[in-house]
Amino acid sequence: MGEMRYKPIGVFDSGVGGLTVVKALMELLPSESFVYLGDTANLPYGEKSAEMVRQYAFHNAQFLQEFDIKVMVVACNTASSVALEELQENFDFPVLGVIEPAAREAVRVSRSQQIGVIGTKRTIRSEMYTHKIHELSPQARVIGKACPLFVPLIEEGFLHHEATMLVAKEYLSPLANDIDTLILGCTHYPLIRDTIQSVLPHVTIVDSATSTARELRQLLLERDWLSDQLSPKRQFFATDITEHLHGLARMILPDVPSLIFEEVRLASTPVV
Amino acid sequence: MGEMRYKPIGVFDSGVGGLTVVKALMELLPSESFVYLGDTANLPYGEKSAEMVRQYAFHNAQFLQEFDIKVMVVACNTASSVALEELQENFDFPVLGVIEPAAREAVRVSRSQQIGVIGTKRTIRSEMYTHKIHELSPQARVIGKACPLFVPLIEEGFLHHEATMLVAKEYLSPLANDIDTLILGCTHYPLIRDTIQSVLPHVTIVDSATSTARELRQLLLERDWLSDQLSPKRQFFATDITEHLHGLARMILPDVPSLIFEEVRLASTPVV
Structure with missing residues (x-):
């Protein structure tokens, strides 16, 4: 169990807005590593059917699973509302919604x-x-x-x-x-x-965002999964990288000057 | 040619915003009949590929053609930009963009x-x-x-x-x-x-909207197609009728109290 604490936290959102959750996590849990995925190619989730949002959420979770995450936060309101239980049933790590x-x-x-x-x-x-x-x-x-x-x-x-x-x-x-x-x-x-x-x-x-960060902190404390790394790793991915994404990301996380998104194609995501 | 003047003018847009064109037409050409189609199921066109917008525009024009229109106005900026020439080549009536x-x-x-x-x-x-x-x-x-x-x-x-x-x-x-x-x-x-x-x-x-209404008036004058009906017919269709649509329509045309949209499914429109 000793290594568990050093595994990263996975976070996904339909876009970049979910970085406000990352910001709250960074403030409360500064020693944690993160992997963030913004499914910008498919936003806004709020205008898709519940079934489609569940599919997107599932693919996002599969992508984050590859990073051997210890816990996942669904930073998107719509996905938290319609996909949370299914994610909790299908993945081994704890899944928190907002x-x-x-x-x-x-x-x-x-x-x-x-x-x-x-x-x-x-x-x-x-x-x-x-x-x-x-x-x-x-x-x-x-x-x-x-x-x-x-x-x-x-x-x-x-x-x-x-x-x-x-x-x-x-x-x-x-x-x-x-x-x-x-x-x-x-x-x-x-x-x-x-x-x-x-x-x-x-x-x-x-x-x-802050409420979720607090509950996550509590969960990590209870399981003795809190990290104490000095240089935690932060990785940011998006399914469609645009100028708009960078502007909004800089607005939310102005103190992370090195914030760079890597584009990723989720092959099995249904194409709209 | 005598009957031509009594045929309606067809207008389409990706949504309800195109009713500002209808408003300008009603002010400049109060005796004309209209058929308006808002392709609300597929808006916003601005975020679709040019090829897809051309397909939508083509289906909209086919729908309006059924009303035996004398001329068609493309009230949508995106469709005017990418689909105008193709519409002009494929339909017998004159087609104006904005x-x-x-x-x-x-x-x-x-x-x-x-x-x-x-x-x-x-x-x-x-x-x-x-x-x-x-x-x-x-x-x-x-x-x-x-x-x-x-x-x-x-x-x-x-x-x-x-x-x-x-x-x-x-x-x-x-x-x-x-x-x-x-x-x-x-x-x-x-x-x-x-x-x-x-x-x-x-x-x-x-x-x-006003510039287009003026050019349309000029075209109808030149062809001797101007209507002089006392009770012109106005019909409004949309591919997806929402509360939002009605609110915006009332805002644009507050003087048309009887403004009622009829929902129409364009069977061959590609489904997104």
């Missing part, structure tokens, strides 16, 4: 059990967070609010732009008196966490 | 021949307007500027929102001293024309 850790933390920290969730239109419409919260806290009241402009604003780099503040006010001000806790249900949103917090100063923000 | 009319008008009205073009990232990267302008006016200087936040802002209904004004200033203010004419190279943009004009008060705005 929805359950965030739901668990929100239920734990909310005093009023009036919990807000923001995300893309599809995430909110699917009620994936609502279902999970109700499993944990049947009496909770969950208010979902789709914020479809946040991702395009973030991807344009308008992180601290007044336009983003105005949009955040438009979306979020109506929630101020209804909730005491807000889940950021989209991998991109931690990038504008400060803006969101300033619109809702009295609300506790739960971001699924 | 790029050439706008390019022609811009070259005509610009004194400095310093012409700006705004559109989606793909439209700007493709330089479809630049090429057309240079065919007409080789000495013209064309400055393209991608405005990727405009479509999401418009689709969220933020037409007169301060956030849209701030985004427009960010994108367009740098152009103020470089151009005297600006082409709106995206079907959605006429919805925020006032905002764009207020950021660039001294620039002449050319929107491809």
